[in-house]
Amino acid sequence: MPTPEDDLLSAFDGHDLEAIRTVLTAGADPCAPVRGKRPVYWLLEEYTRSDRLPECLRLLFERGAVLDDPALAPVLLDDPAAIRDAVSKNKALLQHRTSLVSSFTSLTGVTLLHVAAEYGHLNAARALVEAGADVNAAAATTAHGLNGHTPIFHTVNSNRNRSEPIMRLLLEAGARADVRLAGLEWGKGYPWETTFFDLTPVSYAQMGLMPQVHRKEPDIYANIRLLLEAAGRPIPALENVPNRYLQPKKS
Numbered sequence: 001m002p003t004p005e006d007d008l009l010s011a012f013d014g015h016d017l018e019a020i021r022t023v024l025t026a027g028a029d030p031c032a033p034v035r036g037k038r039p040v041y042w043l044l045e046e047y048t049r050s051d052r053l054p055e056c057l058r059l060l061f062e063r064g065a066v067l068d069d070p071a072l073a074p075v076l077l078d079d080p081a082a083i084r085d086a087v088s089k090n091k092a093l094l095q096h097r098t099s100l101v102s103s104f105t106s107l108t109g110v111t112l113l114h115v116a117a118e119y120g121h122l123n124a125a126r127a128l129v130e131a132g133a134d135v136n137a138a139a140a141t142t143a144h145g146l147n148g149h150t151p152i153f154h155t156v157n158s159n160r161n162r163s164e165p166i167m168r169l170l171l172e173a174g175a176r177a178d179v180r181l182a183g184l185e186w187g188k189g190y191p192w193e194t195t196f197f198d199l200t201p202v203s204y205a206q207m208g209l210m211p212q213v214h215r216k217e218p219d220i221y222a223n224i225r226l227l228l229e230a231a232g233r234p235i236p237a238l239e240n241v242p243n244r245y246l247q248p249k250k251s
Contacts, residue, residue: 004028005039012043015052020059030063040065044076047103047190049120049159054078069098075112076119080127083112087131094133097140105154106147106185109140117154117170120162125151125169135175146183146195150175153184156201156227157208161219167226177201177231187212202227217242 002010008028011019024030030039040060043053054077067073071093074082087093093112100107100115107118113133116125129135141148152175155167171177183197184204192212196204205223208215221241228235 005032005034008039009034009042012039012046012056014048015046015050015056017052017055017059020056024059024063030060030065038065040067041101045101045103047159049118049162051078053119054121071096071112072098072100072115075115075121075124075128078116078119078121078123080123083124083127084131087128091132094128094131095137101189103187103190104159105149106139106188108142108147111137111139111151113137113151114139114149114154117151117163117166118158120158120166122165122169125166129169129173135170135173136179142185144183146181146185148181149184149199150179152177152179152201153181153199153204156205156223157213157215157220161216161223164219164223167223171226171230177227202231217246 004023004027007023007026008020008030011023032038034042040057043056043060057076061073071086074086096112097109098107098112098115099109102118105118107115111133113125113128113135114137116128135152136150138148138150152167152170155163155170158164178200181199183195184199185193185195186207187193194210194212196207199207202224205220205227207213208220209217218241221238225235225238
């Protein structure tokens with residue numbers, strides 16, 4: 001029989017605020033670890049990205065949940081006023097490094113702008129950029145030289161293309177579209193974990209066409225066009241999008 005905590009994890013799926021509230025009211029503990037992990041981190045690691053996440057996260061905070069890194073809270077809440085206030089008190093937050101488990105692009109050794117870009121929080125991203133965050137800051141690299149990606153890599157093949165507005169924001173603020181990485185970890189620790197090698201933002205965007213990434217082909221090619229334009233590269237005619245070979249066959 002499912003426990004209240006199991007019901008809480010189910011309520012996190014799709015960021016169902018009212019279901020989370022109902023389960024908490026029924027007695028689920030918002031702070032006690034479930035399968036070795038606190039509920040707030042189960043919520044943040046869910047692969048859904050949506051505007052409902054801040055409301056769900058705020059509810060957990062109201063019920064006593066806390067983050068190991070408090071600097072993350074205003075970014076994950078997509079709260080630009082709180083970000084501006086925090087940065088005004090501590091400018092070093094713009095260089096602050098943090099880590100979270102990510103179901104998509106790695107969030108190990110990243111800046112707050114990487115986090116905003118990964119979750120598609122445009123308000124937070126804009127506040128950080130306006131405060132002076134480095135749009136070309138590189139994430140930490142692994143012992144094998146993987147990662148080291150800039151925030152734009154979180155935007156080029158995002159869940160439901162949610163971070164596309166942030167990609168535009170970053171490009172307008174001077175983000176490079178020609179950064180080259182030795183490789184990048186995607187979905188580390190999940191069944192869809194994949195390591196991609198020899199990447200630029202353009203080639204990483206195109207990785208969205210792989211079956212385990214589950215991105216829409218027109219979105220991917222629209223992002224590629226934008227990145228090519230930003231890099232000053234010619235944009236060839238892309239006449240087979242969506243790819244006819246991949247379309248369902250009519251009976």
